[in-house]
Amino acid sequence: xxxxxxxxxxxxxxxxxxxxxxxxxxxxxxxxxxxxxxxxxxxxxxxxxxxxxxxxxxxxxxxxxxxxxxxxxxxxxxxxxxxxxxxxxxxxxxxxxxxxxxxxxxxxxxxxxxxxxxxxxxxxxxxxxxxxxxxxxxxxxxxxxxxxxxxxxxxxxxxxxxxxxxxxxxxxxxxxxxxxxxxxxxxxxxxxxxxxxxxxxxxxxxxxxxxxxxxxxxxxxxxxxxxxxxxxxxxxxxxxxxxxxxxxxxxxxxxxxxxxxxxxxxxxxxxxxxxxxxxxxxxxxxxxxxxxxxxxxxxxxxxxxxxxxxxxxxxxxxxxxxxxxxxx
Numbered sequence: 001x002x003x004x005x006x007x008x009x010x011x012x013x014x015x016x017x018x019x020x021x022x023x024x025x026x027x028x029x030x031x032x033x034x035x036x037x038x039x040x041x042x043x044x045x046x047x048x049x050x051x052x053x054x055x056x057x058x059x060x061x062x063x064x065x066x067x068x069x070x071x072x073x074x075x076x077x078x079x080x081x082x083x084x085x086x087x088x089x090x091x092x093x094x095x096x097x098x099x100x101x102x103x104x105x106x107x108x109x110x111x112x113x114x115x116x117x118x119x120x121x122x123x124x125x126x127x128x129x130x131x132x133x134x135x136x137x138x139x140x141x142x143x144x145x146x147x148x149x150x151x152x153x154x155x156x157x158x159x160x161x162x163x164x165x166x167x168x169x170x171x172x173x174x175x176x177x178x179x180x181x182x183x184x185x186x187x188x189x190x191x192x193x194x195x196x197x198x199x200x201x202x203x204x205x206x207x208x209x210x211x212x213x214x215x216x217x218x219x220x221x222x223x224x225x226x227x228x229x230x231x232x233x234x235x236x237x238x239x240x241x242x243x244x245x246x247x248x249x250x251x252x253x254x255x256x257x258x259x260x261x262x263x264x265x266x267x268x269x270x271x272x273x274x275x276x277x278x279x280x281x282x283x284x285x286x287x288x289x290x291x292x293x294x295x296x297x298x299x300x301x302x303x304x305x306x307x308x309x310x311x312x313x314x315x316x317x318x319x320x321x322x323x324x325x326x327x328x
Contacts, residue, residue: 027065076101076162081170086178089147096142097170099160107135107143110155110172120157150257151177179234182259187218187226190267190276191245200240201230210238241266247302270323272296272304283320286312 056063080098087093097105108120123138132151136144143156158170189197196217202210218228234255239262242248246266253260267274272282286304288294289312296304296312304312306319322328 027067074101074162074164075166076103076160076164076168078160078168078170082173083171084174084176086176087145087147088178088180089150092136092144092146093175094137094142094144095156095173095175097158097160099141099168101163102141102160103163104161105139105141106159106161107138108157108159109133110157145175147177177257179257181232181234181255181257183230183232183237183239183253183255184259184261185228185230185239185241186261186263187228187241188263188265188274189241189243189246190271190274191243195244197226197241197243199228200242202238202240203232204236204238239264247299249299266299267303269303269306270320272300272320274300274303278320278323280321280324283317283324286317286320287314290314290317 054063054065077100078097079100080096082095082097085093085095099105107123109123110118111121112118123135125136125138126134132147132149133154134146134148141158143158145156154175155172156175157172159167160170161167185199187197199216199218201214201216204210216228216230218226232255234257237253237255239251239253240248241251241264243266245268247269249264249266251262251264253262265274267276268278270278270282272285275281282304285294289296289304301312304316306316306323319328
């Protein structure tokens with residue numbers, strides 16, 4: 001902290017603004033004529049527990065002291081700021097800042113003008129912007145936002161005026177819509193009716209890796225479809241469905257703002273058309289694939305590749321025929 005030495009000649013009633021820092025001033029006493037002060041006498045300092053030695057000017061004979069005073073820094077600063085938030089339509093959410101030496105607050109929203117240029121605009125309590133948002137606490141450190149409709153990513157910031165009159169702005173807070181959607185699985189599985197179906201549910205992270213694995217187990221009767229519901233938020237999900245004797249299947253699902261309906265079909269090897277029965281139709285489909293009259297997706301390819309050698313050939317068609325007559 002800097003130290004500034006200033007000899008004050010103004011009246012004690014004079015008001016003067018100083019920058020923050022430490023100041024030293026020479027204070028003279030108005031003494032009655034003939035009044036003497038002992039050498040090295042001290043006096044108390046106003047608003048301080050310290051003392052100062054009383055000195056005498058050799059030229060004028062006046063008594064004075066050197067006094068030090070610290071002018072506190074009143075500049076505003078942030079100690080905590082939000083950077084992003086998710087808020088559901090029709091529900092209130094709050095973003096806030098924590099500021100030191102704050103005299104007042106004013107929240108602003110980034111809006112787009114007709115020219116296409118974005119500007120920051122002050123917002124006020126109980127106001128609506130394009131009927132999308134309602135606000136409370138626009139002149140406090142905590143802003144309550146209530147989205148009235150679906151909305152795209154929107155940015156807010158807080159202008160803080162300090163005790164010294166300086167204005168600073170918080171970082172831009174990205175507010176996005178929090179959405180609860182369902183992934184509805186229509187499970188249609190082969191294998192034995194009483195076998196347990198295992199559903200592994202994962203969400204992609206920004207790095208492209210799975211995160212937050214959730215596993216659900218259920219028992220399905222093959223005679224009727226089974227529906228399973230998952231409450232989710234927008235994002236990309238990987239769903240792995242497995243069952244004893246069946247070939248495991250993996251689905252990728254993108255959830256935006258609406259429910260996603262997914263028909264999940266898994267079955268046992270050899271059941272190429274996934275109808276729950278292994279018969280000549282399955283062998284015929286394999287033969288058509290071999291000569292180029294049929295196309296298989298990855299899952300059907302795994303079912304038809306009966307010997308697991310990575311190719312589909314007449315061997316696989318033969319294996320299906322053997323399976324039909326119980327030779328496998």
